[in-house]
Amino acid sequence: MDHRPPHPSHRHVGEPRLPLLAVPFALIAVVTVVDVLAPPDVHLGPFLVAAPALTASFAGPWMTGFVGAVAVTAQAAVAVVRTTATDLNHTFQIIALVLISISVTLFAHLREVHEKQLTQLRSVAEAAQEVVLRPLRDRMGPLRLASVYLAAEAEAQIGGDLYAASRTPHGTRLIIGDVRGKGLEAVGDAALVLGAFRAAAHQEADLPTLIAHLEAAVAADPDGTGEPAGEPGEAFTTAAVLDVPDQDMTLRLISCGHPPPLLLRGGRAIPLEVDHPAPPLGLTQYVDTGFAPQSFSFEPGDVVLLYTDGVIEARDAEGAFYPLPERAADWPGDGPDALLRHLCADLLAHSPGGRLGDDAAMVAIERIGGGA
16 A cells, blocks of 8 residues: 555635634724823824734735725724824824835735745645656555655655566566655656666566666666766665565565665564675766675565665654664554554654654565465
8 A cells, every 4th residue: 555644735825814814803903992092192003013914924915905904094093083184193104004014915925926836836746746656556466565655845745765666477576765865856866767667677587687777777868968967976876676576485685775674574673684785876887896686585474664764864852863673673563554654653753843854765565475
């Protein structure tokens, strides 16, 4: 199952919060009444500027302008009751109130425009997430799968973390990775890696050839200009690529600079550390190394947890890193979906304010028996 944290519901741009509207109108009423009853040498009119200024913080320009007009009308009424409409002191107060009301109405308009832009960006981010990070199937051969993506920023639904799975004639191949950097460039690099994986995962005969294909895709010039995209080593992707045969009770793993998967078995979390890790994708051209897969036992009932460094680098209020192996080992065991729900809740509780410092992705894989 693919877990997506529910997006918070956003009010319509410029939509006023009705309970808050009572505050500026109550302020106008109180200041007006007290100003009328105050001694002749006491003038409370300047306090009326707070009404439109406050409204601009939560309402749109039309409501802000309306509150400003009500405040100006109230100040004019005070001038008529206390002296005359042409009294110099009240005239300057009215002029100042008009100018300030116009200014905060303009600011409310600019804020509304900015909110519309953010709404459009959210829509684009959600669409990009659906295209780049396609939901994983619940069942692939003898495996049950679950995945989750946690964005560090509320406005960004996707970053440089990636995962995918693909069926082959003899098993299932999976990848999890983390692109260096952030923003749209990282999203583009993630899409490049995922596209190369999906195109070749079911075609290449072995993992080393598949990794070589991914390395070629990352190292290639994405713009087709023949010029390098940046300084050497500027763009790279850590990745762990797994091949899980349907019949053999093993998995084969190549780690390209990625944190080791965890094998959950019998109440223990066992890191699947490879003896000869490869450099991250995009850097192998600078290191003379091969892509050597390493086999690990993967039996029915076992669960393998893949994750990105945003999980293990999450800090609590005291600066302590999230202890993923210990927390994963405490999981009572009820399938990959329950495991990710448990870890997500625990990870967000570990992070101050429930906010991560970096994007985080996890994929849980359980072997449930023979091929299907």
